[in-house]
Amino acid sequence: xxxxxxxxxxxxxxxxxxxxxxxxxxxxxxxxxxxxxxxxxxxxxxxxxxxxxxxxxxxxxxxxxxxxxxxxxxxxxxxxxxxxxxxxxxxxxxxxxxxxxxxxxxxxxxxxxxxxxxxxxxxxxxxxxxxxxxxxxxxxxxxxxxxxxxxxxxxxxxxxxxxxxxxxxxxxxxxxxxxxxxxxxxxxxxxxxxxxxxxxxxxxxxxxxxxxxxxxxxxxxxxxxxxxxxxxxxxxxxxxxxxxxxxxxxxxxxxxxxxxxxxxxxxxxxxxxxxxxxxxxxxxxxxxxxxxxxxxxxxxxxxxxxxxxxxxxxxxxxxxxxxxxxxxxxxxxxxxxxxxxxxxxxxxxxxxxxxxxxxxxxxxxxxxxxxx
Numbered sequence: 001x002x003x004x005x006x007x008x009x010x011x012x013x014x015x016x017x018x019x020x021x022x023x024x025x026x027x028x029x030x031x032x033x034x035x036x037x038x039x040x041x042x043x044x045x046x047x048x049x050x051x052x053x054x055x056x057x058x059x060x061x062x063x064x065x066x067x068x069x070x071x072x073x074x075x076x077x078x079x080x081x082x083x084x085x086x087x088x089x090x091x092x093x094x095x096x097x098x099x100x101x102x103x104x105x106x107x108x109x110x111x112x113x114x115x116x117x118x119x120x121x122x123x124x125x126x127x128x129x130x131x132x133x134x135x136x137x138x139x140x141x142x143x144x145x146x147x148x149x150x151x152x153x154x155x156x157x158x159x160x161x162x163x164x165x166x167x168x169x170x171x172x173x174x175x176x177x178x179x180x181x182x183x184x185x186x187x188x189x190x191x192x193x194x195x196x197x198x199x200x201x202x203x204x205x206x207x208x209x210x211x212x213x214x215x216x217x218x219x220x221x222x223x224x225x226x227x228x229x230x231x232x233x234x235x236x237x238x239x240x241x242x243x244x245x246x247x248x249x250x251x252x253x254x255x256x257x258x259x260x261x262x263x264x265x266x267x268x269x270x271x272x273x274x275x276x277x278x279x280x281x282x283x284x285x286x287x288x289x290x291x292x293x294x295x296x297x298x299x300x301x302x303x304x305x306x307x308x309x310x311x312x313x314x315x316x317x318x319x320x321x322x323x324x325x326x327x328x329x330x331x332x333x334x335x336x337x338x339x340x341x342x343x344x345x346x347x348x349x350x351x352x353x354x355x356x357x358x359x360x361x362x363x364x365x366x367x368x369x370x371x372x
Contacts, residue, residue, distance in 0.1 A: 016239065018208035021165045022152045022307040028202040029148045033090065035191045037133075041141055042081050044126045044134050045093045048104065049078045051123045059113050059120075067103045076100075088152075091145045094138050101135060136186055143179050144195070147172040156309040158346070161280055163218030165211045165306045169203060170224060209235040210301065217256075217298040219277035219284075222263040229260065240297055248293065255291035262290070317341055 009015050033042055052061045065075040078100070081093035097104070107113060108124040115124050129135050151168035154160055176199060179185055180192050187195070216225045216232045225232075233253040240252055262268050270276065271287050280302050288295030305311070321337045322329050329337075 014241075016208070016210060018210055019206055020308040021168070021206060022155045022309060024202055024206035025148050025152045025155070025168070027205075028198060029090075029145060029152075031198040031202065032144065032148075032195060035188075035194045037137070037188050037191045038141065041094075041134065041137050042090060045078070045081045045090070045097055047122055047126045048097065049080045049093070051119060052078055053080075059107075063107055063110075063113075064100075064103065067106055068100065071103055088149055091142055091149050094142050094145075098135075098138050098142070140179060140185060140187065144176060147175040155307050158310065158342075160306050161214070161218060161302050162211065162304045162306045163214040163221055163280060163302060165206070166215035167218075167221050167224075173199060210239065210304070213239060214301050214304070217259075217294070217301060218280045219263075219272065220274075220280060222260070222272075229257070232256065236297070239301070252293045252297065255294040259291050259294055314338065 009017065033039055052064055054060075056062060061077060064077070068075045076096065078096055079089060079093045081090040104127045108115070108127045113120070113124075115121055126134060147168075151172060155164055155168065176195060180187065180195060185192075212227060213232060213235050215221050216227060233256060236253055236256060237249050240249065263272055271283075276287075277283050281299065284295050284298050284302070288298065317338050318334065321341070322334050
């Protein structure tokens, strides 16, 4: 992929390319589980899942359900931490094990549990945690992985902005550093070093100046953007440079200074409230007239997709609509059907969130890639 990017940039001057953020976060989640300590934790969850998937009767899933029903009135089998994406499957599995800790202990300590076979002995040892490692690490594992889970879930949504990429990295970094510096953290020194090194490596793998500038121009993140203004101004010039002369670039960076000053002006606090900045595109359209050049630049930048998820959903929908039985659909009609399909989903989402109508030109551009 990166070789293709280099060829494209060599052929098309001024072209910028960047990777899919959700893919990088998936890789980051997988890297975190490569330490011996966390791999043993995931393996332990796998042992429990394997037992209950293969033993459905007494001493297995039937007994588990009976104990669960007696304890909470609800029954559920342990999720497999390896069958789904790491960011979700392993966190869901860890949450299930924490919630069913006492039920699992009751099951393997019951007089009727047959622990004569090697798999049963391994299950009992895992659940009773004779080494004192499995259960104390589970909540810390969830704390470590949860920010990644939320980041991927957010970035793969229909309403994600490219500024959310750097925002996700900031939240992940803060959460990981808070966990690792906590007095209750029981990760080994090797695990701590690996977590820090993995974060740095994956950040460098994904990072592009577009992410930083979008983060700085997204009104939701202005207050937490700690990058020096000189760095932001430099990259604004670089990203905009192909389109403007020296006077335009000077005016653009000057407007960025006014934009930052506006965020710190108490007299304009109402337009910087969380409610006003919830939709960054709408904010720039409503309040960006004071910075006309920066407004146009920010609208273009913030309209870029942070991941390839929207394109993949578009391809899936195109494949669904232009089927074998409808293979003679004209391209224009197929495009309109995709437009209708996605905007119906936007309406349902808006109704569910009580945010008003959700059909916008941005939604059309996001999924179809064409403005009318």
